[in-house]
Amino acid sequence: xxxxxKRWFHQLGSPRTFYRFSGALIPWLFVAxxxxxxxxxxxxxxxxxxxxxxxxxxxxLYVHVPSAWMGLFIYVLMAVSGxxxxxxxxxxxxxxAIACAPIGAAYTFVTLVTGSLWGKPMWGTWWEWDARLTSxxxxxxxxxxxxxxxxxxxxxxKAARAAALLALxxxxxxxxxxxxxxxxxxxxQGATVKLFSGESHMHPSMLKALLIMTAATxxxxxxxxxxxxxxxxxxxxxxxxxxxxxxxx
Amino acid sequence: xxxxWQMGGYALYVWPSYALFLAVVVYWLVAPWLEVKRTLRKxxxxxxxxxxxxxxxxxxxxxx
Numbered sequence: 001x002x003x004x005x006k007r008w009f010h011q012l013g014s015p016r017t018f019y020r021f022s023g024a025l026i027p028w029l030f031v032a033x034x035x036x037x038x039x040x041x042x043x044x045x046x047x048x049x050x051x052x053x054x055x056x057x058x059x060x061l062y063v064h065v066p067s068a069w070m071g072l073f074i075y076v077l078m079a080v081s082g083x084x085x086x087x088x089x090x091x092x093x094x095x096x097a098i099a100c101a102p103i104g105a106a107y108t109f110v111t112l113v114t115g116s117l118w119g120k121p122m123w124g125t126w127w128e129w130d131a132r133l134t135s136x137x138x139x140x141x142x143x144x145x146x147x148x149x150x151x152x153x154x155x156x157x158k159a160a161r162a163a164a165l166l167a168l169x170x171x172x173x174x175x176x177x178x179x180x181x182x183x184x185x186x187x188x189q190g191a192t193v194k195l196f197s198g199e200s201h202m203h204p205s206m207l208k209a210l211l212i213m214t215a216a217t218x219x220x221x222x223x224x225x226x227x228x229x230x231x232x233x234x235x236x237x238x239x240x241x242x243x244x245x246x247x248x249x
Numbered sequence: 250x251x252x253x254w255q256m257g258g259y260a261l262y263v264w265p266s267y268a269l270f271l272a273v274v275v276y277w278l279v280a281p282w283l284e285v286k287r288t289l290r291k292x293x294x295x296x297x298x299x300x301x302x303x304x305x306x307x308x309x310x311x312x313x
Contacts, residue, residue: 030278037274045267046253056257063270106273114266121262220274227281234288247292 013090015233016242022226029226033219040216043209051206057121062209064114065193066217067107071139072174074104074221078146079171082164092229094160095236097167098150099228103221105143112136123187131180132188135173142170156236 011017044062051058078100084093115133116126127133146163153159181190192201193210202210237243256263 041267050257055259057259057262059256059263060266063266067270103277106277110270110273113269117262117266121259217274220277224277224281227285231281231284231288234285234292238292243292244296247289247296 013088013092015092015095015237016240018092019230019233022230026223026226029219029222033216033223036212036216036219040209040212043212048206048209049203054122057118060114060118062213064111064118065210066213067110067114068136069214070217070221071104071108071111071136072177073218074100074107075139075142075167075170075174078104079167082167085164086161086168091157091236092233094157094164095229095232096225097164098146098160099225099232101143101146101150101163101167103224103228105140105147107217107221108136108140108143112140119187128187130187131184132177132186135177135180138173139177142167142173146170 012021040062044059048059048062050056078097081093081097081100084090085097112133115136119128120126146167149166150159150163153162181188193207234243234246254260254264
């Protein structure tokens, strides 16, 4: 079991295997994404009941919360591949880490804007320097910092390692985001959905749409990330014989 | 149906949220896909140019 996993890991570390494997996986992820997204939007907008306090405005939750979760999820993945890149100098891990940054930034941006659009009618303000909002904004800056640092260094591999290091340092922001609503109880509400501890404070009729939308964003990220990494592989391995053979066909 | 679009008076907040979300979703499907295609096309062009240059080079040599 361990040996198989290890071999798998090593094979995926080869740009050629990664390119082929991801090329075969992308169509399946894409189909899964289309199905869950269509179903999720239908559930979010038409099936989920109206909230007794927030009316229809609460439906923003179904794009806001999955995006926020993706912002954190992608950051963890970026830091983990960054760590692998730093420790084992694995080319594919460098590319994965760097490809994560703009997608994570996009999801974090969606989180901030949809949060603002939800906050205006419910809290009466577009923005407040609340702990959750501030740490989420800092997450966006971390993503932009990783992208900027990568762009600023000429050598692609050195740039990737520098950016990976910054990504690792930024991990300290993740627990701050997560616990911000507990440590500083100001404006943003606490966690409603708890996967690992205690009961979720959300009715199943409302939770269903959220879970489907969350699955859709995971599949979407899979497609976006794998295809981004494939583009990077082609660009950085353009002199490799297997890439040259691709161009021959 | 108009009820649905009005979103209980929150249309101005709900629809832009969904629009932005979907715009980002679509962008991150299209952009990497185009990037792969663009990279492959560029590499093909470069290869064709190299072949052309190599061929004319040989011709010059044979003429001389």
